[in-house]
Amino acid sequence: MSEANGPVTVGDGRYELIGHLGSGGMGDVLEARDVRLNRRVALKFLGAGRLTGAAPGSERFARARELFVREGHTMARVDHTYVATIYDCDVGGDDPFIVMEHVDGRPLAEYVGSDPLLLEQTVRWSGQIAEGLAAAHREGVVHRDIKPANILITHDSSEVRIIDFGLARFADATESHTDMGTPLYRSPERCRFESGDERSDLYSLGCVMYEMVTGWPPFGDRRSDAAALAKAHQHQLPVRPGQQVPDVPEALDDLVMSLLAKNPADRPRNARAVVRAVQEVERVLEAVAETRRRGPGDDSPQIDAGITERIRGTEKRVRRLLLQFGAAHVETCAARAELAELTGESGDERGAVELYERLGRDCQRHYGPHDRRALDAFENMTRWTEGGYEM
Structure with a gap:
């Protein structure tokens, strides 16, 4: 690990440490910047001493390092959208780490x-x-x-x-x-x-x-x-x-x-x-x-409602509006109500009740107990609680 009156780096200066992401029984995870490729990465320090009780330089530590290299190669074989990508590993020092997608x-x-x-x-x-x-x-x-x-x-x-x-x-x-x-x-x-x-x-x-x-x-x-x-x-x-x-x-x-x-x-x-x-x-x-x-009673031909994709799209919009405006902004409230309704339409009546209840309570906190948006949310919550879908 290098400081030299500048940013703290590891991996012969390639990775500039930014902050701590988490810790567990197997080591620490740090956010870093890959200086060479200018991208954020996560460094997973295995803490072989914590796992094995082995001191750096010992035969047991060397064995742990060898196993870690092998596992790093194994993990890197997996290339899939839903699996965090392994970019690199550095096992030269006393604190071996892998470099993975942030x-x-x-x-x-x-x-x-x-x-x-x-x-x-x-x-x-x-x-x-x-x-x-x-x-x-x-x-x-x-x-x-x-x-x-x-x-x-x-x-x-x-x-x-x-x-x-x-x-x-x-x-x-x-x-x-x-x-x-x-x-x-x-x-x-x-x-x-x-x-x-x-x-x-x-x-x-x-x-x-x-x-x-x-x-x-x-x-x-x-x-x-x-x-x-x-x-x-x-x-x-x-x-x-x-x-x-x-x-x-x-x-x-x-x-x-x-x-x-x-x-x-x-x-x-x-x-x-x-x-x-x-x-x-x-x-x-x-x-x-x-x-x-x-x-x-409607016996017309079935048409794919695409409810799953509509829910996912609305969920993304809600997250964006939450970050941009907060939970009780008029646009956020409208999107949250749409998500709750789509959730009920999908067959998840319990989920619709939960989402409408959260929306109602947020609107009450921000706008008062008699706010129209809060009352509408609780009315819709009651409708889904009773299991009816009548508009």
Whole structure:
């Protein structure tokens, strides 16, 4: 690391450090600028000493460095839209690091953990995670640590970027099982400290999807005892998501439960099969939206309502207006109301109620309890609460 009365740099001056992005059991992540290519990147410092207890210069440290180089090469083979790109690795110093795409976004962990996500978000992000896993699995790369913290959601396009491919295997190989966190999303075989394979990633995806649908993981929470969680993953059947949250399409319910099968052979064959299953759920949601659009008794030919794309486009517009004007600006309010209505039309009545309620409360805070926009939002919330779509 170099300072010399100027910016702090690493990698023989190529990477200029900007700020701290996060820390975990496996190391620190720093934002940096690639001076040579003039682009923002993220540097993931593995902290081999933290993982292995090895001092720089020791034989154990050298072994950890060798494994890290191998994993860096493995991770770099995965080239896909929904997987964060690995650009480079630097293992010459005492603090090895990889250079990866800087993702301007937030981890999925900040979206889950309390309330269910909108169905459209759940289905969209589940499909993208499955596509990213399918691309990795084609290259023989297994993630082994799929969890909300390792899935970033971009700010500009609301798309998935999976990070930290291969790092769990690195931790396994360096005999560090203590800093990997509680096994909220680990497959039964990973809970037994087996290496796992592609279908282990699918089980973890099922855990993540379960949390997106219901608001909480299939077993326990972040305060739960690790041994109790591991036992539950191996022996306990979770309650079906649809028994806990209303309006969950049966196809989505079935897919989540199939991913959570204890025996890997009983899970979907591969990630591509999951992608196809998610596409089937999307078709179900489109059919619900089309039925609502046509109304009862309308036997005219079906027309694709394109509800998913309309929701995604409106969601992007809402994010842009939130950043530009704030939550209660007249344009933002109109876009938020449109998003809530589209969400209800898609078959996610619970999501529509939640979005209208948030909009109403924001308008009350900014404009007063009797503001027309707030009253309209609560009126529409009531309409969707009663399950009716009558305009």
